[in-house]
Amino acid sequence: MADSNWLIEFPAMDRSDLLAIRKALDGAYKEFSRSYGDIIEGLFDPLLYFLVWFEKLLVNSPWWLIIAIICAIVYFATRSWKLSVGVLAAFVLIGYFGMWENTMRTMSIIFVCTLLSIAIGIPIGILMSRSDRVQSTITPMLDIMQTMPAFVYLIPVVMLLGIGKVPGVIAVVIYAIPPVIRLTNLGIRLVDEEVLEAARAYGANSTQRLFGVQLPLALPTIMAGINQTIMMALAMVVIASMIGVKGLGQPVLKSITNQYFTLGLFNGLAIVALAIVFDRVSQAYGKRTQKHLESRQS
């Protein structure tokens, strides 16, 4: 009997009990998504419209205009000719190898995901930096978000919202947002105590302290967080393509199932190229905003 060999075998719960639990939870969630799914989906409509509009904008504009705009942004953000020329070359090659449209789709989704992560992540990071209690509740949640396999939280999102762009964006944001939150929190906590005290001593209120001292001084750290977030969002592109996000991820997925090595390689390289562009540009921009950190000149 079970009670005689519990030393050898783990005294696990009865199979039927486990099944009942799973059934109950799944049933409840299905019920929930059936009755509220439409409403929740409705809430995300503005996001969907924006996504579609932005993707169309990128895909339908003439390729040379897009390249010109991107290179101009890169130049003004970094003031580096070398980087701008590198970006130009990367996009020309991508287009030449027939991946232009998919690259634009991926770029649009990464752009939106990054914006969302910043818009949600920075305020959460600020809240965390203000209270140790909030920090100690949110930190484990971030740990879970980062370690839980992405497929696991794709399931409820898909159950609730079906397959498409919005669930894709949600999945990417969940995966990619932790660095912005963590590093905003860290950056603000690392601001020199005496500088902050000086602001208080001169009568700055909490808004003046936040925008005049804490955020500007935390900016390099926050920028590092944004950079990591972009990289993680790019890494999620392939997984997100499984739930209907179009872009460079889909050909990669296709090449896995059909064993098209070269197709996978090219699209993979295009993702890498995007990653390098985003990385270098956001880092160079971050550095340029920190003029005061330049070494002493005499």
Added chain:
Amino acid sequence: MTEVLIKVEGLYKVFGKTPEKIMPMVKAGESKDDILANTGHTVGLKDINLQVEKGQIFVVMGLSGSGKSTLIRHLNRLIDPTEGKILVDGEDVMKLDQKSLEEFRRHRMSMVFQRFGLMPHRTVIENVAYGLTVQGVDKKERLAKAQEWLETVGLAGYENQYPSQLSGGQQQRVGLARALCTDADILLMDEAFSALDPLIRSEMQDQLIELQEKLHKTIVFITHDLDEALRLGDRIAILKDGELVQQGAPEDILLHPATDYVEAFVKDVNRARALTVETVMNPPAHRITSSNIEKALQQMRTFKGDYGYYVNDDGYQGIITQKKLEAAAKAGSNTAIDEKLYEDVATISPDTVLEEVIPDSMESRYALPVVDDKGDLTGELPRSSVAEVLSGEQEKGG
């Protein structure tokens, strides 16, 4: 004349989770170390009472960890007390709500920090204008005003540098200009010069003294350096383990240290440079007021000396000795004292630093006459008192 501007009464600060529960122990006189060991609470300040007068430089001195920073941060309520009262200009700072407290900090007090506390992402001129920025003064006006103060502290031309491009002394000048730029009448300076090289520090002290002569601010100055305290302070308070052990004029502290702790502080100070003649001279006991030689000799006999200081309606005239008077009386040619009888002794002024009169004092057989700028004799400085003060042989207490 003297108006009390800042008044602290029965101030206690205990750091820790439940400071109120620890208060009875603190009041029962248990030591800081015992309380820390038994309860994990740190006694920051204990029963502080002090008054700062308007226009005064009030120095708070103590070793590291004695609670100086904690004390000064109570004045603008960067730290809230566990118990006690803080009155500024009769107003109870503890009663201010958040908004009034911010207004109070913007207009009444400004602060200079040990590690400067400048904002690294703002240029020098923006740093100086920071107080006005917080007040919402418009850009043109605040930069114009900041420019003025920047020039006052001698940093014109550095407007658009960042703090990290400046030396320590220059950075602290920016800190000082920032403090002055808000026109607050109270200046809190927490070890403002402690992080600077001795030479720069002394320059900054001079600059502060010079500014203070023009501006007449009320300054609370924290330091752990007695030389600095003596140089700047109109009044000095000494903290030990969160308690005020002595308060008084600089000479008081120097000449009558109240405890061993204060004495240890005082021991290393260069007294010759810290004390003025006035603080060590004796009252003028050997005064001769009669112009008649016979009567003068009689006066001299009453105070049992062999010389005296001849004073008439025009003030101090000179030192005369018994020997010369007797000789003159014998000769009998003249009955009145005249200039030929005076000894050749330099006079000194009461606010001269002791160091400068040491040579004269050591050479002279007589106690040096101390004469004020009106020409009156205000005291006498015998060689023995100088030697005594310099060797530190002063009785404790007082």
